[in-house]
Amino acid sequence: MRKRLPRVSTQKTSARERLLNAAANLFYNNGIAATGIDSIIKKAKVAKMSLYNNFSSKDDLVQTYINKRHSEWLDLYRNRLKKSNIPRERVLAVFDVYLDHAAFEYERGFRGCGILNAAAELPAKSRGREAVRKHKDEVEAILQMHLLEYPSMTQEKSESIAEHLSFLLEGAMARAGLEGSSEKIIHAKKLATHMLETL
Known part of the structure; x- marks a missing residue:
């Protein structure tokens, strides 16, 4: 629903x-x-x-829109985190946030990550694209933070796995947006779960 x-x-x-x-x-x-x-x-x-x-301008409105989407994402993440008790659940909570976004009732259907869509329209080195990059960096940093909660995890290994999970997540989100369905995100979460079970 x-x-x-x-x-x-x-x-x-x-x-x-x-x-x-x-x-x-x-x-x-x-x-x-x-x-x-x-x-x-x-x-x-x-x-x-x-x-x-x-x-001050449409550009200012676009920047505010991107910041608003970032804040919405963080709110969803914090709500998911409250229900997560172990490191694996906290890593997967990030995938669940993307599923939460896909489950919203959009007027013309789900089109993927709103701020990534926005970045695709903005010129290189614009404030908006920089804000989107920082958001994606923060998502990856959150993944790494929870990976570091694993007892045997090293800094180097956590960076590598977080990057891998980030690529998996963003690729799934892009495909989900193209298909207008959350199925690819669900599949990505299953792949991530399998990967985490081997740690």
């Missing part, structure tokens, strides 16, 4: 929140380049001036 994305009544949210929620929805469903300022304003049901009172 798909989970609905968090929705809050537009009458109880600020213009900034409405703009960001509208942009997040349109960026994910249609892409950044295909989403114009006017469509964001229309979906948010605010005056055009509200956008420029809250965001």
Whole structure:
């Protein structure tokens, strides 16, 4: 059963929140380049001036969107971590977070990692791409942190396995986005589970 994305009544949210929620929805469903300022304003049901009172430019709005997605991911991760008692469960919790994202009810279906999709549209060395890179680095660092909880794990080995798991996870997410299904992520989690059982 798909989970609905968090929705809050537009009458109880600020213009900034409405703009960001509208942009997040349109960026994910249609892409950044295909989403114009006017469509964001229309979906948010605010005056055009509200956008420029809250965001200096569309680039600023995109950056805020990426930061919001990162925060959402961390919140899901922390919730998963509360249910994880041993190192293996904590490593696999990262895979579960990606499954949580895939289970959301998107207007036009699941399209993979929202911020990776955004990065694909942004120019090299842009602030947005750098923010996405830092997010992916943090995910890999989290994997390594939990691997280091294994009694016999060395720093070098944890780095290698974390990188391997990160590649497995991101590859599965890309394929899942193409197929509009979580099946590849589920399979990736099974492969990761098997790998962890050999440690």
